[in-house]
Amino acid sequence: MAGRILGVSALGLLAFAVIPAAAETPDREQVLVAVEAQRDVTVKALQDWIALPTIAAEKRNTPAGAEYMRQLALDAGFQQAKMIPTDGVPAVFATLDAGAKTTVGIYFMYDVKQFEPSEWSSPPLEGRLVDRPGEGLVMIGRGAVNQKGPQMAFLAAIKAIQAIGRKLPVNLVLVAEGEEEVASTHFDQVVAVPEVRDALAKSIGVFIPSAAQSKDGSANITLGAKGAVEFQLVVGGETSDKYPKTDIHSSNHARIENPAWRLVKALDTLVADDGHTPAIDGWFENVRPLTERQKQLIAEIAELNPEDQEKVLLGVGRWIDDEPYITSLERFYSQPTVNIQGLIAGYTGPGGKTVLPGRAEAKLEFRLVPAMTGDEAVSKLKAHLAKRGFDDVQITVSGGYGPNETEEDSILIEAQKKLFEQTGIAYSIRPRNAGSWPGVIFNGPPLNLPASQFGLSRGGGAHAPNEWFLIKSSDPKVNGLDEATMAYVDYLYVIEQETAKGSD
Amino acid sequence: MAGRILGVSALGLLAFAVIPAAAETPDREQVLVAVEAQRDVTVKALQDWIALPTIAAEKRNTPAGAEYMRQLALDAGFQQAKMIPTDGVPAVFATLDAGAKTTVGIYFMYDVKQFEPSEWSSPPLEGRLVDRPGEGLVMIGRGAVNQKGPQMAFLAAIKAIQAIGRKLPVNLVLVAEGEEEVASTHFDQVVAVPEVRDALAKSIGVFIPSAAQSKDGSANITLGAKGAVEFQLVVGGETSDKYPKTDIHSSNHARIENPAWRLVKALDTLVADDGHTPAIDGWFENVRPLTERQKQLIAEIAELNPEDQEKVLLGVGRWIDDEPYITSLERFYSQPTVNIQGLIAGYTGPGGKTVLPGRAEAKLEFRLVPAMTGDEAVSKLKAHLAKRGFDDVQITVSGGYGPNETEEDSILIEAQKKLFEQTGIAYSIRPRNAGSWPGVIFNGPPLNLPASQFGLSRGGGAHAPNEWFLIKSSDPKVNGLDEATMAYVDYLYVIEQETAKGSD
Known part of the structure; x- marks a missing residue:
């Protein structure tokens, strides 16, 4: 990466x-x-x-x-x-x-x-x-x-x-x-x-x-650099016989579970209602706060990079929680994230199509900061979902590693x-x-x-x-x-x- | 349809x-x-x-x-x-x-x-x-x-x-x-x-x-037949300047909101934790229960269509909530549904890709039973999301109509x-x-x-x-x-x- x-x-x-x-x-x-x-x-x-x-x-x-x-x-x-x-x-x-x-x-x-x-x-x-x-x-x-x-x-x-x-x-x-x-x-x-x-x-x-x-x-x-772990969550006929093996006619949702809903329910537990703060059990316990030297370096960066210019480059008008620029930069360098890279389920063409999907997948990634490790993050994710009964949600870790400093x-x-x-x-x-x-x-x-x-x-x-x-x-x-x-x-x-x- | x-x-x-x-x-x-x-x-x-x-x-x-x-x-x-x-x-x-x-x-x-x-x-x-x-x-x-x-x-x-x-x-x-x-x-x-x-x-x-x-x-x-309303929920740079206009590097999720999380949070409110019971405010108020004659007809249908055969045809091993066949059939004919037809956001190819999506879309559909109407269902959806502050979630109704009998x-x-x-x-x-x-x-x-x-x-x-x-x-x-x-x-x-x- x-x-x-x-x-x-x-x-x-x-x-x-x-x-x-x-x-x-x-x-x-x-x-x-x-x-x-x-x-x-x-x-x-x-x-x-x-x-x-x-x-x-x-x-x-x-x-x-x-x-x-x-x-x-x-x-x-x-x-x-x-x-x-x-x-x-x-x-x-x-x-x-x-x-x-x-x-x-x-x-x-x-x-x-x-x-x-x-x-x-x-x-x-x-x-x-x-x-x-x-x-x-x-x-x-x-x-x-x-x-x-x-x-x-x-x-x-x-x-x-x-x-x-x-x-x-x-x-x-x-x-x-x-x-x-x-x-x-x-x-x-x-x-x-x-x-x-x-x-x-x-x-x-x-x-x-x-x-x-x-x-x-x-x-x-x-x-140094944040660590990154990429993983996919999959729910569907391949993970439980509650779900159909292929996309079927959507009228059946009245009697058959939809794996896309199950995926939504599992995902929903991973971040807080604000839509960004990781909510995986124990997630923050090894996260080190920024040192004074790191904060000083970030303040210098903030001074040298006009906020407006950054926003234009990134195509956004606001930072998370409408925070001031310096706070957003401290977040940027210090916070571990749980990010959805992509979602895919059922029909994805223009408009709609009356199907009940046979499979739903979310592609996610963690960004990790010292002193988190890749193994720690994956273990916590697995324990978090298992504790909530999501045994029909398959976790595939496609790769990753911890932070370096x-x-x-x-x-x-x-x-x-x-x-x-x-x-x-x-x-x-x-x-x-x-x-x-x-x-x-x-x-x-x-x-x-x-x-x-x-x-x-x-x-x-x-x-x-x-x-x-x-x-x-x-x-x-x-x-x-x-x-x-x-x-x-x-x-x-x-x-x-x-x-x-x-x-x- | x-x-x-x-x-x-x-x-x-x-x-x-x-x-x-x-x-x-x-x-x-x-x-x-x-x-x-x-x-x-x-x-x-x-x-x-x-x-x-x-x-x-x-x-x-x-x-x-x-x-x-x-x-x-x-x-x-x-x-x-x-x-x-x-x-x-x-x-x-x-x-x-x-x-x-x-x-x-x-x-x-x-x-x-x-x-x-x-x-x-x-x-x-x-x-x-x-x-x-x-x-x-x-x-x-x-x-x-x-x-x-x-x-x-x-x-x-x-x-x-x-x-x-x-x-x-x-x-x-x-x-x-x-x-x-x-x-x-x-x-x-x-x-x-x-x-x-x-x-x-x-x-x-x-x-x-x-x-x-x-x-x-x-x-x-x-x-008669159930009614159907198809709609799409979209969140992204096109709906709020909180989100980027295009997919950007995922490291930015530490400081920029991810529309896929927002979509998950909105979707999560639409059905109960069981993953199927509609949870839209007031959803059931005009739903008529089955009549005795309708239950009788369903019982006849159950008798004539072996459960095992149905499950094979549909590619599933279980009905919702592991219900008995007759209950699942009563659901099938009587229950209005909120179904996810498809999900699409960010990267959807094999494995993962480190992006923060600029757009997330869910394709959904309602199936409506007497005496619900299409307009009623759409109004309730809009009121439900508005009440919870999802003003950055765009609702596009691509078509639909109520039930007939x-x-x-x-x-x-x-x-x-x-x-x-x-x-x-x-x-x-x-x-x-x-x-x-x-x-x-x-x-x-x-x-x-x-x-x-x-x-x-x-x-x-x-x-x-x-x-x-x-x-x-x-x-x-x-x-x-x-x-x-x-x-x-x-x-x-x-x-x-x-x-x-x-x-x-």
């Missing part, structure tokens, strides 16, 4: 932004020449990757995408790369030993979200280069920004360093999964493999390449601040990403590593038609592919420097 | 059935020869009619179907036939003055239900003749049984009488509507036209040709009994059809006429793929097209005889 944060409006940016100064990267000019020299190859490689969409929900290219990912790692200089089988889609594990003191973990997702070609202005698997007014030359394709573009820029960065005959400043451990878009269903199995776990345990933390640069060139640092003084975060300051890039700090990514796999036990997102590239339309990634920016303050690639180069060197400082 | 009663399992049939004896119809042999002589023309005419589907929901052939209907009436000997414009799809009004003492009202629907060709075994508009094992030669096509087949048989009947040089025994007033499948939205406007109203007012009652013969050749008489001693019903007895056809009497047809238009004020369904033809699959109508029966006890046509001939003569008896 990493890319999903792009759906959340960009929050937090200082009022100024300057053209990035050079970072303290050795041979930076030479690396930049190498990045530019390999640009056409990188663009073509990104197009080729987009042409092979792995979609776990559709079982599309699930082994093929893993093998492709493995080759991409080898091509980028990883000395070994192997598939890690799981009960679902295989992952890829790769290592690049640069003989460095510091090891950095890298998390990739090689899968993409479903797409409907008829909704796109250019073919979703073509990776066509088009001009996007106000941005520059962009590539359009499924996965362009979520997450193949940023990941390809990262691979281009390490290739460029090696291309000029240098060793990387850090060793790398890469884990790439193919089920991110289905809530990383089997990712815990990957990290549980001793070889993978031991390699990651040596790292100073794990980050995912991302496209987090705002339109004005500013950057965001996030200190990384300290501001971790090397991963300190290095981001340092890089932005060195290069004069304005930035703000978010206490938490209200969206989710499976950082808890690294951040939680047994690894307990810092986990972060980093990337100075830019794009949009994740999970939507016409997903795009910026290749050549029309604004010097905003990074295109080459500059985004250089940002990864610089970041790895700053991490190395920060680690060395720490070990002094 | 007349055809929808076919979705309800055939209930009530005596344990025996004999080959029909001849009715007391003058020149019956000659009429039969005429029916057989015109059979190929009739079959072709039915195929041609099926080839022109009028579907109000899709605005398909809405003026064309009315004009076609008008021509069919003229071809069948109606002296005048005209279109009656409405705020929706036009109706057709036609009269055939035979100089008789008695006038009979005929109700036609010329529209059909939507269809999806890929689900059919033969093209839905072709009217292909195929062998159906256990039934005989049938015509497959949308509208075959609901309601073009039975209506074409009726037209063939009056043509045959005229073909041998006789006048009809009764005068006819025909009203044909093109919005039956969208709950007869504007049909009240048709009957309100003075010319139409006055013509109908002279009739002894109105019937719709239907295909009500059971597989064993027995017939059913129904003494016709006395057992009315001429329309007495003539059916007489005909079945004369011809040795076993029959049972249902106190009410749990399905619906807009008979209340005739049965309620200001006309207050008997309204009934009649027809000894047979078919199935109304509203489903592969809808069929029996053309040539493989069982002598069951009527094919010719025999069904003759049953209408006989019915008109019996009505004339019964009326004459009444006026003696």
